[in-house]
Amino acid sequence: MTEVRYEVTEGIATITLAAPERRNALSVEMSRELMDAARTAESDAGVGAVVVTGGEHFCAGAVRSVLTETGKDPVEDTAYRDLETVYAAFTTIGSIDVPTIAAVRGAAVGAGLNLALSTDLRVVSRSARFLPGFAQIGIHPGGGHLHLLHRVAGREATAAMGLFGEEVDGTSAVDLGIAWSAHEDADVEDAARAVAARAAADPDLARRVLRSFRRETAPGGLAWDAAVEVEHSPQMWSLRRKHGA
Incomplete structure (x- = not known):
């Protein structure tokens, strides 16, 4: 990997976007590497939590060239698939069978905001x-952006940000329910790992709880019974695992 770093320590897989010169804007290559890292974590039974970070700059969205090429001919195969690959970067993070945490410093814009919102x-x-950024460049939100906002922040905040x-x-993100906790810049990654460590201590249990969590908190939810x-x-x-013979 050249644009994403991957390491595992004490059951926590850390996936770091590593293109600071463009503020970690998602290229097609970075998106593929991000998916590969996510699947690597999922396939490792010793991983109980994943932390996604971008260091000083979380993610400035998709690289403009992907959007430009798609705009020239939205149904041209390569351009269409390249944009799909960028979408797949965060849909993969959001669907792997491991609890995920985004450790966010700097800006999370557009597809970068989607990436942050895709985590648990x-x-x-x-x-x-945290800013959508789509309207500022004259395009409609993409990647299920409004859905991702609404499931964590509700209709009012989705209207304010998405519309x-x-x-x-x-x-403010913590106040709105978009984030769990806010810290000084230097403390963010350590705080994320401290939360992740509780799940990482028992990866098998963490993954089973995650499945129930996602089923029960999916849009529309479930009846109590x-x-x-x-x-x-x-x-x-x-x-049985705890008390069985």
Whole structure:
């Protein structure tokens, strides 16, 4: 990998976007490497949590050339597939069978905001910037952006950000439910790893809880009685593991 770094420590896989010269804007190559790293973490039974970070600059969206080439001929095969690959970077992160946390410093813009929102939890710097950015460059949101916003922030914040292009800082993101906690810049990655460590301590249990979590909190949710059934089997597994012969 040349644009993404991957390392595992104590059950936590850290995926770092590593193209600071363009503020980690998602190229096709970076998107492919991001997917590869996510699948590598998923295939490692010893990984109980994934932290996605971009260091000083989380992710400035998709590189403009991908959007430009798609705009020239939206149905041309290569351009169409390149944009799909960028989408797949965050849809893959959002669907792997491992709990995920975004550690966000700097700006998360457009597709970069989608990447942050695709994770199960966000730990951010107080000065982080969350902005859709689509309207500012005259295009419609993409990648399920409005859906991702709505599932964490609700209709009002989705309208403010998705319709009207409002920007949110890290402290406000916590207030709105977009992020879990906000910290000084230098403390963000350590804070994210501290949260991740609880899941990483028991990867098998973390993955089973994750499946129930995603089923029960999917848009539309589940009735309480259905949620009881969803949780019943994995809880029985955990009880037998803990107390069985």
